[in-house]
Amino acid sequence: MLTDLLGFPPQVLFGQLLLGLINGAFYAVLSLGLAVIFGLLNIVNFAHGALYMLGAFAAWALAHFLGLNYWVALFAAPVLVGGFGMLLERFLLRRLAGVDHLYGLLLTFGLALVIEGVFIKLFGASGQPYPTPKALTGGINLGFMFLPWYRGWVVVASLIACGVTWYIFEMTKIGAYLRAGTENPKLLQAFGVNVPLLTTLAYGYGVGLAAFAGVLAAPITQVSPLMGSNLIIVVFAVVVIGGMGSIMGAVVTGLAMGLIEGLTKVFWPEASATVIFFVMAVVLVLRPAGLFGRTA
C-alpha cells in the first residue's frame, strides 16, 4: 500500500484528507469572493481578509449585544458587511475605475490595515470567544477520526454558497448582465442596464461571501482582528493558481489546495505554511494565467 510505504497508517491519512477538504472549503468561499470581485470590477481586493474578520465580529456582536443566535448571524452578518462593502465601492473604489490595478490594490490594502488596526484597538489581539451552535456540538466517530458536526456543516455550507454563486453568475439573467458588463460596460449601458449599480452589487456580493466565511470560522477560531491577515495571503495564492477571475477555478483550486496543505501537515508540518506558494510558483512558470484562467 502507498500509505504504508510512506510510513503512515491509512487512518491518519484519511483524517488529514478530510480536514484538508474542510480547510479547502474555507479557501474556496474566500477565493470565490475574490474571483467575483476581480472578474467584475478588476480590483485586487486586499481588504478581503479584513472583511472576513468583520463577518466574524458581526456574528459575535449580534450574539453579544442583541442576543441573536448563529443561524441568524449566518444571514445577517453577510448582509451587514456586504452593505458596508457596497458603501466602500460606491464612495472609494469607484473613483479608481479605469486606472491601473495597482491603485485598487493599494487602497484595499490600506483599508485592511485601518480596519484591523481599529479592531485591535477596540478588542485586543486575542479576540473574543464565539460558541459553537448547540445543534452542532459534539461529533461522530468515523472510525478513522472523530468528526465534529460543526466541521461537517462548514463543508456543506461552503459548497452550498459556491453552488449558489455559480448558479447566479452562469444561469441567471443578472449573471449574464454581470458578465456582459465586464466585457463591454458601455454597450450594456446603452441597452438601458444600470451598470454602476450592478458593479456595486457585485462587490457587495463578494464581500458578503467573505463575511459568510467569517461567520463559519467564528466558532472554530477565536474571533480576532488578526484572523483575516493570517489567511488572506494563502487565499490570494489560491486565486492566482486557479486563474484570476475564474469562478470554477477558485472553487476547485480552493478545495485542492486544502487537500495539499492537509497532506503536508502530516509529512512535513514545518512546510505547511509554504507549500501553497510553492505550487503557485510552479503554476506561474508553467501556466501564467492560472490553471483555469483564459490567456488574454
Next chain:
Amino acid sequence: MKTLKTLALGASALAMASAASAEISDGKVKIGLLTDMSGTYSDLAGPGAVAAAEMAIEDFGGTVAGAPIELVTADHQNKADIAANKAREWGEAEQVDSFAELVTTSTALAVYEIAKQQNKVVLVSGAASSPLTNDACIPSGIHYTYSTTALANGTGKAVVAEGGDTWYFLTADYAFGQALEADVTKVVEGAGGKVLGSIRHPFPASDFSSFVLQAQASGAKVIGLANAGADTTNAIKAANEFGLVAGGQSIAALLMFITDVHALGLETAQGIQLTTGFYWDMDDETRAWSEKFMERTGKMPSMVQAGVYSSVSFYLKAIEATGSDDTDTVMEWMRDRPIDDFFAKGGTIRSDGRMVHDMYLARVKSPAESKGPWDYYEIVRTIPGEEAYGPLSDSTCPTK
C-alpha cells in the same frame, strides 16, 4: 516681578539638577521599550507593557538622581531584524540607556547582540526562552519575569506527578517553542516519563485541527502545548472540538497568560493548570497595583506587564542609589540587592542574568467558582525560586 522670581527658581533648580546628574550620561535616563504592539502577543505585552513602564516612571516621580526619565517605545512586530535595527538606532543616535520588555525570544536574542556591543542594560520580561541565561547570556542582560525552565519545572513536573508520563508536543516552530519543548522534555524524562513525539507547527498557525488529530493518534497521555498567545488558545479550542480531552488525553498548556484565559472564556479554559510569575489577586499589594493598572488599561495585568513595572522600577532604584546610569555600576548594584515589591519577594539577580523569584502553579477556575470578572486562578502551589529556575551550576552561561 513674579516672572523674574520663577525664572530665578527655575535656573537654580536647573543648576541643582545638572550637579546631581553629573554622572547621568547626557543629562537624562532613556529607556527603550520594544514590544509587539499590534500582533499576536500585543494583549499579553504590547500597549499594557508600555502603560506599566509609564506607571513605573510616574511612580518614581518622573526624575531619577535629578535627571528626567524618558521612555521611547516601538513595535518590533515580533521580528528580530526590526528589533535589532531599532535597538541599534536608539543606542547609537538617541542615547538610550537600557532596553525593556522584548516579548518573542527571537527579538530578545537580537537585542542581546546589540546590547552586548553597546554595553546597555536589557530588562527582558516577555521573552521566555532559557537560552537567554545560558548559551546566549550577556553580562548586562536580566531575564526578569519567567522562563521556559520555570514553566517546565512548574507545569511539567506537576503533570508528570499526577501520572501524565507519556507526552506529545505541539510546538511553535521558532526559538521559543523549541526551547520550551527541550526544557519540558528534560523534566519529563528526568521524572521517568517518555516523550512519544512532537510536531512543529508554523508560527502563527490559524488551524490546529490537523495537528490535534496527529497528537490524538500518538496515544500520548499528555499533549503539551509549547506555544503561546493565539496559537495556544486556538490549539485548545481545536482539542476540545475534536474530543481530545473527552477521549482521555489531557492538555498541558505550558505557557498561558491571564489574557489568554480571558480570551478563551472560563467555559473552555476551566481546569487548565499553568505556571505564572504573577497573579493580580494574591495579596493587598498585588491587588492595589493591579487595580491601578486596570483603571488605566481596562484589563488586569499579565505577568509580563507586571514584570515590566517591577524591572523598570528596580532599574531606576539602582540609578537613584548609585547616582549613575553607567551600565556596569547599575548592574553591580542590582546584583547585590534583593527585589522586594508587589511582584517579587526577595528576588535576586544571578550572575547569569536570571532573576530568581517564586513562581506559582495555578489552576483555572470553573465559571461557577469564579466570583467576578478576572477572578480566574486558584493558586495551587508556590514554587520556590530555586526549584523553579534550578541551580546556577546548571547554567551554561560562559560569563556567570
